[in-house]
Amino acid sequence: MAPHVVPGRELPTHVTIYEVGPRDGLQNEDVALTAEIKVEFIRRLLAAGLPIVEATSFVHPRWVPQLADAAEVMAQLSAEAEVLPVLVPNERGLERAVELGVRHIAVFGSATETFARRNLNRSLDEQFAMFEPVVTAAADRGISVRAYVSMCFGDPWEGGVPVEQVVAVGRRLVDLGASQLSLGDTIGVGTPGQVTALLDAFNAQGLPDSALAMHFHDTYGQALANAYAALQHGITTFDASAGGLGGCPYAESATGNLATEDLVWMLHGLGIETGVDLDALVGTSRWMAGQLGRPAPSRVVAALTK
Template sequence: MSAFRMPGLPERVTIYEVGPRDGLQNEKTIVPVADKAAFIARLAAAGLRTVEATSFVHPKWVPQLADAEELLAVMERAEGVRYPVLVPNERGLDRALRAGVTHIAVFASATESFARRNLNRTVAESLAMFAPVVTRAKENGLWVRAYVSMCFGDPWEGEVPIEQVVSVAVRLMELGCDELSLGDTIGVGTPGHVTALIGALGEAGIGAQRLAVHFHDTYGQALANTLAALRCGVTTVDSSAGGIGGCPYAESATGNLATEDLVWMLHGLGIQTGVDLPALAATSRWMATRLGRPSPSRVVQALPVEEEQ
């Protein structure tokens, strides 16, 4: 594939791979630990330098990831690769620290409705819950990311005001988080909305270099929204190998942006990712066989199998 640069885009993009956590947590099939470990190892071998491994959410709520400790005990850790885990509260942080984790993420909401359904708390109560988690994590030398869900729309509240998202984002970063990921949980964002939100965050003191974007493709806007974010200076993009995953608390949400589809676009723009696309596509095909269904990624579907060897 030939590369054609466009002005105003970064030279390199960091892909924050969420398939093993955000992808598998929404699958009805319980994937064995050995397959999860192999999935993570194959993603790292394909060149991904950040692979979100699992979650320490209570097994009652996410049974697909009930084996977090077991997975972390057996999975290989490649040199130069980060393996963040999602931590919901101080009990989750305790588990992460015992497991030797060095990178964590907390998961907040920009709306009250989703905070109630996902965390069983108000937005203010959830932020109060995260405060000691972030403080203790930083005291222990951990890197901390904050996810903010429902940044563009909410199935119960409709369009989410930009100032509401900015307010939650500022409070999260004031806790001491290193990075903020903006989630379009139900996939209703459009490029202009993305540009406006990133601009408003910049005016509030959260620059694009501290942001990541996490788009769902419900209305086919994920790549367009990603390109808009890159034009605003964002250089970290969340995606899921093979497009697996979605949101169990938002019924209208489809899968995450497929990492292969993202890499195809970035490489076509001459943007470096460090990712071996055929190896990645082969990994997603392999996981699709474990899940018992085809990969929804357009690139995985289009790329000839022989090119993945």
């Protein structure tokens, strides 16, 4: 089954889906998967037409043990390494990634003081000193850098996050050399009005929608509504996780990411091109659910599995 297509008014004609399942999705799973299963997952996602698949993280295994095999995974993906982004925390992580042929990296920043200290062991201001040598070294090697900004819409310890604070953090990351910002609703509390207000604020500070991506979580069932608001604003890059896998190991209230299948169903129904084969993607998420021993959280996967 496919969605009935009714093109939306004044919406983008094409959207890029930045698939984060192998990294952001698997990092919070209790089941330990082998490197071979992770490699197959990534290759299945690429075969389903996803243009960008974030493969893994070179964060120290002590912090994210589920991705301790990052080097082994990337070694098996040597033929695809140049098109697979990875998350790196520092210069050592960058060096390990470069040795394995990686050409696109991401750094993970925070819009709030508390989360910066809990996740990065740095203050809100100190995080930039940690990122600067990584971004500079990457630029010297011709490697593109994406910057995640977490807690953009709410923080479990601090509550609401001022728009001006989020924009200031994002602006500093771009000034360091990040080519794209991924604005994260890490605990899924955002609403469409907040999305519009935040994007307006970034635009007012000289950052166009083309430099921004959105990363929604569905904790309160708002992810698709928020994605639609961002579409209306002009955003054309969205993070999503196959099957709706994932959360955040440092924020217990962060449940699953926006499911890639759910996003694709909506986009295709609006006549927006993604290049994704929905049937192949659903099959991949069913397969991964079998590896994890539980159903995929995605509503579309569930509906098309009946």
